[in-house]
Amino acid sequence: MSNYIRVGRRISRREFLGVAAAGAGVAFLGGCGGGGGQGGGGGESYRLTLIVGVTGDEFYTTMECGAQAAARELGADLTVQGPEEFSAAEQTPILNAAIQANPDAILIAPTDRAAMVAPIQSAVNQDIAVVLVDTTIEKEEIALAQISSDNVEGGRQAGEALAKQIGEEGKVLVISVKPGISTTDQRQQGFEEAIEAYPNIEYLGTEYCNDDPTQAASITTSTLQSNPDLKGIFGANVFSGQGAGTGVRQTGKKDQVSVVAFDASPTQVEDLRRGNVDVLIAQHPNDIGNKGVRIAVGYLKSDKEPSSKQITTGFTTVTRENLDEPEVKEYLYKAEC
Amino acid sequence: MANTRTNAQQEEESKLGPRRVLPHLAGSAFIFLILAGLMIAFSILEGTAFLSRENFLNIAVDASELLLLAVGVTFVIITAGIDLSVGSVLVLSSVIAAQTMVALSGTDQQVQNFTYPNQAVGIPLGIAAGLLTGLVCGFINGLLVTKLKLTPFIATLGTLGVFLGTAQILSGGTNVPYVPPAIQTQVGTRQLLGFLPVPIAIGLVVVVVAILALHQTQFGRYTYAIGSNAEAARRVGIDVDRHLLKVYTLSGFLAGLAGIIDVARFNTASVGAHTLDNLAAISAAVIGGTSLFGGIGSIVGSVVGTFIPAVLRNGFVIHGVQPFWQEVAIGIVLILAVFIDQRRRGAEERM
Amino acid sequence: MDHTGKEVGVRGNEAVLQVRGINKSFGAVQALKNVDFEVRSGEVTALIGDNGAGKSTLINVITGVLAPDSGEIIFEGERVEFASPHDARERGIETVYQDLAVAPQLDAVANIFLGRERRMAGLLGRIGFLDQQRMQSETDEQLEELHVRIPDPTKPLSTFSGGQRQGVAVARAVMWASKVVIMDEPTAALGVAQVGMVLDLVRRVRQTGIPIVFISHNMPQVFDVADRIIVLRLGEVVAELDPKKASTDDAVAAMTGSLRGEERE
Numbered sequence: 001m002s003n004y005i006r007v008g009r010r011i012s013r014r015e016f017l018g019v020a021a022a023g024a025g026v027a028f029l030g031g032c033g034g035g036g037g038q039g040g041g042g043g044e045s046y047r048l049t050l051i052v053g054v055t056g057d058e059f060y061t062t063m064e065c066g067a068q069a070a071a072r073e074l075g076a077d078l079t080v081q082g083p084e085e086f087s088a089a090e091q092t093p094i095l096n097a098a099i100q101a102n103p104d105a106i107l108i109a110p111t112d113r114a115a116m117v118a119p120i121q122s123a124v125n126q127d128i129a130v131v132l133v134d135t136t137i138e139k140e141e142i143a144l145a146q147i148s149s150d151n152v153e154g155g156r157q158a159g160e161a162l163a164k165q166i167g168e169e170g171k172v173l174v175i176s177v178k179p180g181i182s183t184t185d186q187r188q189q190g191f192e193e194a195i196e197a198y199p200n201i202e203y204l205g206t207e208y209c210n211d212d213p214t215q216a217a218s219i220t221t222s223t224l225q226s227n228p229d230l231k232g233i234f235g236a237n238v239f240s241g242q243g244a245g246t247g248v249r250q251t252g253k254k255d256q257v258s259v260v261a262f263d264a265s266p267t268q269v270e271d272l273r274r275g276n277v278d279v280l281i282a283q284h285p286n287d288i289g290n291k292g293v294r295i296a297v298g299y300l301k302s303d304k305e306p307s308s309k310q311i312t313t314g315f316t317t318v319t320r321e322n323l324d325e326p327e328v329k330e331y332l333y334k335a336e337c
Numbered sequence: 338m339a340n341t342r343t344n345a346q347q348e349e350e351s352k353l354g355p356r357r358v359l360p361h362l363a364g365s366a367f368i369f370l371i372l373a374g375l376m377i378a379f380s381i382l383e384g385t386a387f388l389s390r391e392n393f394l395n396i397a398v399d400a401s402e403l404l405l406l407a408v409g410v411t412f413v414i415i416t417a418g419i420d421l422s423v424g425s426v427l428v429l430s431s432v433i434a435a436q437t438m439v440a441l442s443g444t445d446q447q448v449q450n451f452t453y454p455n456q457a458v459g460i461p462l463g464i465a466a467g468l469l470t471g472l473v474c475g476f477i478n479g480l481l482v483t484k485l486k487l488t489p490f491i492a493t494l495g496t497l498g499v500f501l502g503t504a505q506i507l508s509g510g511t512n513v514p515y516v517p518p519a520i521q522t523q524v525g526t527r528q529l530l531g532f533l534p535v536p537i538a539i540g541l542v543v544v545v546v547a548i549l550a551l552h553q554t555q556f557g558r559y560t561y562a563i564g565s566n567a568e569a570a571r572r573v574g575i576d577v578d579r580h581l582l583k584v585y586t587l588s589g590f591l592a593g594l595a596g597i598i599d600v601a602r603f604n605t606a607s608v609g610a611h612t613l614d615n616l617a618a619i620s621a622a623v624i625g626g627t628s629l630f631g632g633i634g635s636i637v638g639s640v641v642g643t644f645i646p647a648v649l650r651n652g653f654v655i656h657g658v659q660p661f662w663q664e665v666a667i668g669i670v671l672i673l674a675v676f677i678d679q680r681r682r683g684a685e686e687r688m
Numbered sequence: 689m690d691h692t693g694k695e696v697g698v699r700g701n702e703a704v705l706q707v708r709g710i711n712k713s714f715g716a717v718q719a720l721k722n723v724d725f726e727v728r729s730g731e732v733t734a735l736i737g738d739n740g741a742g743k744s745t746l747i748n749v750i751t752g753v754l755a756p757d758s759g760e761i762i763f764e765g766e767r768v769e770f771a772s773p774h775d776a777r778e779r780g781i782e783t784v785y786q787d788l789a790v791a792p793q794l795d796a797v798a799n800i801f802l803g804r805e806r807r808m809a810g811l812l813g814r815i816g817f818l819d820q821q822r823m824q825s826e827t828d829e830q831l832e833e834l835h836v837r838i839p840d841p842t843k844p845l846s847t848f849s850g851g852q853r854q855g856v857a858v859a860r861a862v863m864w865a866s867k868v869v870i871m872d873e874p875t876a877a878l879g880v881a882q883v884g885m886v887l888d889l890v891r892r893v894r895q896t897g898i899p900i901v902f903i904s905h906n907m908p909q910v911f912d913v914a915d916r917i918i919v920l921r922l923g924e925v926v927a928e929l930d931p932k933k934a935s936t937d938d939a940v941a942a943m944t945g946s947l948r949g950e951e952r953e
Contacts (some may be wrong), residue, residue, distance in 0.1 A: 100655050552816055574803045
């Protein structure tokens with residue numbers, strides 16, 4: 001009769017080595033890590049975790065640089081994490097894991113006003129101080145503080161800048177990310193308020209590119225198809241602005257169409273130099289990150305809540321002319337610290 | 338036909354029922370060891386930050402939707418097919434479920450004031466609508482593959498766009514607002530018996546049913562047979578087209594169920610999310626030992642394959658590893674796991 | 689003919705399956721021309737012929753894959769029509785295909801019961817649960833009866849040698865064939881030892897009384913195992929040879945229609 005398989009066959013040497021290698025690899029990577037994960041032994045050295053909205057976005061990278069600078073200055077330990085996709089489904093597991101590491105404070109840019117409330121509440125319940133940076137949540141009050149640009153004001157500045165560029169008349173379009181994100185919605189709002197004051201400016205409305213620069217570019221080119229006399233575009237965030245610039249370049253219309261873009265990523269600055277974009281409204285993410293860390297550490301040291309829970313940071317209007325001036329240059333976004 | 342069996346031989350044979358499932362499990366044993374190894378390593382490195390009930394429950398809840406996608410995709414891949422549209426089906430189902438709940442739980446005015454007089458009807462109907470959406474999407478995929486004879490890669494690549502686009506049209510590109518919070522409190526964040534989160538319970542039930550279906554029923558047998566040699570299956574009289582239709586419909590249904598869980602967890606339909614879920618689900622199946630060439634795979638393997646990246650990410654974040662290094666590490670684990678598994682398999686086969 | 693009107697073959701074996709006057713054309717090409725063919729119980733009937741002689745077409749007619757243009761098929765004394773391969777299988781006619789038609793990732797039991805799985809009793813069975821134990825023991829019986837040795841019934845067929853896979857394919861056909869087994873080039877891809885095993889298998893099947901139709905290009909094997917040799921050429925039956933009396937040369941001559949062969953007739 002045939003032999004039957006012996007169930008639960010023994011592990012071969014190769015397999016054992018494979019498993020050991022996996023374990024060793026993890027331990028090795030521990031050495032490469034951002035230095036978090038130490039037990040809470042070290043006196044004044046507070047442990048902070050910054051969770052950005054999406055990795056690879058220079059706005060958040062610049063925020064990270066500002067936060068790291070403040071952390072170094074104050075002797076705090078800062079780890080940075082973030083999801084690959086700007087969504088609650090991707091950010092929640094990261095926040096949950098970060099909470100497990102039991103840092104003293106978490107700085108987070110929430111990816112969904114409603115969905116992130118529960119996990120953030122969970123952090124607060126475990127005595128972890130939470131600072132909201134850039135975007136916010138519905139139950140804002142559970143956090144220690146909320147720091148962002150005054151996006152309505154920023155939108156207004158963008159509206160004024162664009163009106164000036166196009167001689168206060170003509171058709172304009174707004175390209176935003178998607179409705180429901182507090183920051184970009186406020187910029188749109190500010191922009192609309194500003195251009196309302198100009199009777200000769202025709203507002204074509206807002207299109208959403210879902211944070212995809214390729215989509216923003218195709219929105220630009222197709223709007224130019226249906227409105228060949230388009231004179232101005234406002235891109236409400238990094239990828240929207242980048243995509244608008246690309247679209248304008250592709251259609252060769254950079255002399256006709258003025259583009260005002262929010263944010264000043266390296267690609268956008270390049271677009272500005274080349275003339276595909278005319279004005280950049282740079283936020284100060286560096287300040288947001290910096291202030292966020294200071295407020296967190298200040299609270300941890302003194303155990304007193306900050307005097308103001310709502311902090312706004314400013315803007316810098318960047319043009320081809322002032323691009324290289326030192327006061328402007330420091331506010332251009334960085335791809336790495 | 339003389340029966341020359343001895344008592345000893347008869348005894349051995351009677352043990353064979355359960356033994357026939359075990360070879361499948363033995364194949365997944367290696368990948369399970371890797372998962373166990375990772376968990377041990379992180380437990381040693383991080384202590385109770387990693388090794389805690391709360392952390393494990395979080396990992397499981399966070400992975401619950403992907404688990405359903407991975408189970409569905411496993412059936413499809415075993416038939417030597419593929420389903421790239423699962424993320425889009427999830428999103429479309431969540432949009433239709435959420436919008437149905439909002440529409441049927443009260444008038445516009447009531448709902449925008451966060452009152453939901455009819456939610457006892459609205460929520461279940463919304464769930465049914467979401468599940469039905471998944472079913473229909475899967476059925477469409479099946480029709481494209483069996484009736485139009487499109488290769489599954491192309492068919493589901495196409496429907497990936499169609500379903501996602503439909504979701505964006507229906508929702509206006511924005512997350513669905515005013516979803517009755519009861520779906521979140523009663524399903525998304527609820528814990529059965531005081532400790533078992535509903536998403537995990539749903540995942541468990543689906544996994545158990547899938548294991549039985551794949552390994553103990555004719556449906557599962559035909560799934561393997563068609564993946565191994567569809568022509569041979571046809572020749573013995575198996576209706577291959579009809580079976581494939583069922584398999585793709587199943588994958589769609591599970592994606593729809595994942596969409597319901599998504600609405601329950603986040604109290605909205607997130608239209609811009611889940612863009613990378615299809616690859617994550619396929620990776621989970623492949624890490625778990627499912628062969629893209631068909632005929633080989635297991636549910637247990639896919640479960641383990643779902644949790645290996647989830648545990649890695651969790652441990653890395655707790656430890657503080659930079660996000661980009663995390664992706665490199667996860668990619669390396671995927672390659673290593675599949676490589677070692679294929680070497681092991683190849684050693685046994687003869688051409 | 690005996691008193692019941694059933695055709696009785698030379699050896700006194702009953703004719704299980706007969707085809708009379710079968711014609712089949714594909715467009716302008718006539719693949720089968722007025723073919724009479726018989727399969728008798730307890731006999732191995734070899735069907736030989738050059739490429740294009742019509743062997744596959746004839747087999748396809750017998751197994752219900754193709755419908756003949758004219759002529760009749762008589763099965764166990766009754767006239768029948770096969771609308772599909774399913775009809776032929778239902779009547780107990782099974783085929784071992786040249787490419788084996790097995791699922792390599794499945795094990796022997798799964799392959800043998802493919803499409804005909806045994807289900808559990810009661811409600812469980814109705815929702816599809818398989819009776820694995822029963823299928824396993826039935827497979828063991830069948831394999832033992834045919835002296836088919838396989839290394840491990842729980843391992844996939846891809847781990848078996850060609851001959852072992854052939855053994856499983858034959859066992860499958862024999863298990864389900866209550867009336868006729870057809871084997872298309874069963875030894876084509878096998879080594880010497882494995883060929884012997886398959887031919888032994890053929891003889892053992894014959895012993896059970898089930899007739900076998902054996903298609904092959906290999907003359908020595910054909911003469912070794914067949915009881916009758918039917919030669920097809922250009923769609924017609926040109927000879928019926930008794931392997932005990934005729935020689936390989938006769939067979940080849942009949943296949944190719946050489947002058948020598950025609951003279952001898």
